[in-house]
Amino acid sequence: xxxxxxxxxxxxxxxxxxxxxxxxxxxxxxxxxxxxxxxxxxxxxxxxxxxxxxxxxxxxxxxxxxxxxxxxxxxxxxxxxxxxxxxxxxxxxxxxxxxxxxxxxxxxxxxxxxxxxxxxxxxxxxxxxxxxxxxxxxxxxxxxxxxxxxxxxxxxxxxxxxxxxxxxxxxxxxxxxxxxxxxxxxxxxxxxxxxxxxxxxxxxxxxxxxxxxxxxxxxxxxxxxxxxxxxxxxxxxxxxxxxxxxxxxxxxxxxxxxxxxxxxxxxxxxxxxx
Amino acid sequence: xxxxxxxxxxxxxxxxxxxxxxxxxxxxxxxxxxxxxxxxxxxxxxxxxxxxxxxxxxxxxxxxxxxxxxxxxxxxxxxxxxxxxxxxxxxxxxxxxxxxxxxxxxxxxxxxxxxxxxxxxxxxxxxxxxxxxxxxxxxxxxxxxxxxxxxxxxxxxxxxxxxxxxxxxxxxxxxxxxxxxxxxxxxxxxxxxxxxxxxxxxxxxxxxxxxxxxxxxxxxxxxxxxxxxxxxxxxxxxxxxxxxxxxxxxxxxx
Numbered sequence: 001x002x003x004x005x006x007x008x009x010x011x012x013x014x015x016x017x018x019x020x021x022x023x024x025x026x027x028x029x030x031x032x033x034x035x036x037x038x039x040x041x042x043x044x045x046x047x048x049x050x051x052x053x054x055x056x057x058x059x060x061x062x063x064x065x066x067x068x069x070x071x072x073x074x075x076x077x078x079x080x081x082x083x084x085x086x087x088x089x090x091x092x093x094x095x096x097x098x099x100x101x102x103x104x105x106x107x108x109x110x111x112x113x114x115x116x117x118x119x120x121x122x123x124x125x126x127x128x129x130x131x132x133x134x135x136x137x138x139x140x141x142x143x144x145x146x147x148x149x150x151x152x153x154x155x156x157x158x159x160x161x162x163x164x165x166x167x168x169x170x171x172x173x174x175x176x177x178x179x180x181x182x183x184x185x186x187x188x189x190x191x192x193x194x195x196x197x198x199x200x201x202x203x204x205x206x207x208x209x210x211x212x213x214x215x216x217x218x219x220x221x222x223x224x225x226x227x228x229x230x231x232x233x234x235x236x237x238x239x240x241x242x243x244x245x246x247x248x249x250x251x252x253x254x255x256x257x258x259x260x261x262x263x264x265x266x267x268x269x270x271x272x273x274x
Numbered sequence: 275x276x277x278x279x280x281x282x283x284x285x286x287x288x289x290x291x292x293x294x295x296x297x298x299x300x301x302x303x304x305x306x307x308x309x310x311x312x313x314x315x316x317x318x319x320x321x322x323x324x325x326x327x328x329x330x331x332x333x334x335x336x337x338x339x340x341x342x343x344x345x346x347x348x349x350x351x352x353x354x355x356x357x358x359x360x361x362x363x364x365x366x367x368x369x370x371x372x373x374x375x376x377x378x379x380x381x382x383x384x385x386x387x388x389x390x391x392x393x394x395x396x397x398x399x400x401x402x403x404x405x406x407x408x409x410x411x412x413x414x415x416x417x418x419x420x421x422x423x424x425x426x427x428x429x430x431x432x433x434x435x436x437x438x439x440x441x442x443x444x445x446x447x448x449x450x451x452x453x454x455x456x457x458x459x460x461x462x463x464x465x466x467x468x469x470x471x472x473x474x475x476x477x478x479x480x481x482x483x484x485x486x487x488x489x490x491x492x493x494x495x496x497x498x499x500x501x502x503x504x505x506x507x508x509x510x511x512x513x514x515x516x517x518x519x520x521x522x523x524x525x526x527x528x
Contacts, residue, residue: 168311169341169399171329173355174406183354187345266345268388 026051049236054243057236061225068220074244076220077208080136081252084143085204091144092151093193099152100159101185117149121207125214134216143207147200151193158192159185191267194260201256205249222248276467277303282317283461283470288440292453294500295463295471296507301446302338304468305412308444309335321410334408334441338415342387342395342402349374349383351398355406369405376435377401393424397431404435411441415448429455429484437481450504454496455484462504472503 004012029045045053061070099106125142132138162185170184212223222241229237278300285291293301306312307319310329319326321333342351353370361369374383377397387395396416403411417425433456436443447453453460454476462472478492487493 163341165337165339165341166343168329169335169337170354170358172309172333172335173402174331174358175354176358179358183357184343187343191345266347266386266388 022051045235046233047235049239053236054239057234058240061237061240068217070222070225070240070244073220073222073225073241074248076136077205077212077222077245078248078252080139080208080211080221081143081201081204081248083136083140084207085147085201087140088144088147088204089151089193089197089200092148092196093155095148096152096155096157096193097159097186097189100156100189106156113149113152117153121146122210125210128211129214134214134218139208139211139215139221142211143204146203146207150200150203151196154196155189155193158189161192162188191264194263197256197260198253201252202249205245205252209245276315278463278468280469281463283473285442285444288442289459290436290443290445290457291459291461292445292447292457293461293463294447294450294453294504295468296465297448298466299463299507300466300468301448301463302414305335305414305444305446309333309412330410332409334403334406334411336396336399336403336411336413336416338418340387340392340395340399342398344387347384347386348379348390348398351387352402352405354402359406373401373405377431391424393420393428396420396428400428400432400435404439404441407439409441411436411443413443413445415446417452418447418449425452426484432456433482433484450497450500451488454478454493454500455482455487460500462500463507465507471507472500474500 025043025048028043029041029048029050031042033040033042049057058070060066063069099109121142124145128138128141128145132141166184166188167180170180175183208221209223209226212221213227215221215224217224222245225241226238229235229241281300281304283291293304295301303312307314308321308326310326310333313327321330343354346354349370352373353366356366356369374380377400379394379397379401382390382394387398390398400416417428420428429452443457445453445456450460457476460472460474460476461470462474463469464471474496476496478487478490478496
């Protein structure tokens with residue numbers, strides 16, 4: 001029907017909506033709802049700032065006029081997130097594999113795992129801060145407590161659902177227990193583990209930002225910028241931090257998705273989507 | 275629930291035996307007992323005079339279900355048995371390449387199983403089993419899920435491979451024509467709990483052409499004789515429960 005390719009149409013609409021939203025944001029925060037009444041706007045810039053102001057603050061925060069630039073903070077956040085992710089995934093995988101292949105141990109530990117996992121992780125922030133201080137370590141530990149369980153439960157499920165016939169066929173081909181672990185159980189389980197990587201990186205970022213809320217300046221990070229902006233009622237700085245976090249979240253999730261596709265390229269549903 | 279009862283037969287060295295019977299008659303159970311996956315509640319299974327306990331060495335098993343490892347390419351699936359035995363380097367390369375050529379899988383070495391047809395996957399499973407030269411081959415309806423054309427091709431290939439190496443084969447199927455085409459002897463089972471109803475010597479000369487053999491009078495005669503017996507099992511209503519008599523299933527191989 002249309003002369004335009006479908007992808008072009010979609011992209012054009014997306015751009016149009018973006019421009020319209022940003023434009024409305026800029027304009028509506030400048031027009032007064034009741035003329036000459038101060039502070040009575042259609043959209044109050046006090047709460048949501050406005051795009052031009054946010055850009056100005058971003059330029060300032062990115063310059064070397066500030067002690068802790070937005071780049072330093074972003075780096076600190078990304079670093080903590082990746083550490084929490086790596087530590088959480090590796091420990092969660094090992095624990096899930098061990099418990100998934102050991103019924104009795106799984107049954108013994110089940111109530112403890114369920115209890116700890118039911119605990120809202122945010123409630124742990126003050127305790128973790130008390131133990132690990134205000135630095136990078138506390139943020140990593142918090143991210144770890146979240147990521148660990150996501151990966152653990154997926155891996156556990158995967159390790160339990162290894163196809164018994166695959167194990168049998170390996171045995172007929174001459175596999176010993178160690179071979180079966182390395183060539184059947186681990187690869188089969190990894191498929192489940194990989195599926196938990198994308199949510200894991202997002203939750204690691206959540207954990208880190210919450211950690212930064214309490215972490216103070218020594219912990220740095222974008223979470224610190226948000227809390228600082230709250231203290232000074234500076235919506236523009238807060239928006240800068242939020243936008244930066246959004247970008248970081250997208251980039252990390254896309255990166256992990258790429259890794260996942262690469263590792264699971266043997267799966268039919270992953271082929272041809274790279 | 276008893277799967278089989280009073281089953282006793284012997285498979286000779288290098289013989290191709292097919293077990294046929296209605297579904298649920300315990301054909302696969304017999305195979306699983308020979309393969310050491312299931313131990314008999316009564317009676318014994320022997321290979322070369324030694325009782326079976328656990329998966330016996332030198333036995334290959336081709337499952338009905340697709341057991342090709344989906345995360346390994348064709349080449350690495352076929353290499354599995356050799357890797358388990360510690361074969362490495364050029365020796366591994368060479369034997370895998372030979373097996374791939376033998377199975378007609380050239381050009382698919384680096385393909386993942388998900389990209390292959392069911393027939394090709396079963397071909398990989400077969401070659402993966404044969405590459406380590408098992409003396410005994412257990413096959414549980416390996417071609418059950420394939421269409422007639424693919425099935426016939428695989429019959430021809432299996433016969434050619436078997437003709438070259440002469441493994442001792444126990445082949446479970448519910449397809450009588452498949453059993454007659456391939457086997458030296460056909461064991462006919464009754465409904466559950468499965469007993470042996472007939473052991474029939476297939477008097478068809480080898481080598482057999484899997485397509486033209488079906489046109490011969492000899493094939494028709496074999497088919498008629500076995501079907502006469504097997505057909506009763508398909509007609510009769512299913513008996514409720516197993517008879518009370520204690521059973522001693524006894525099986526000996528070779």
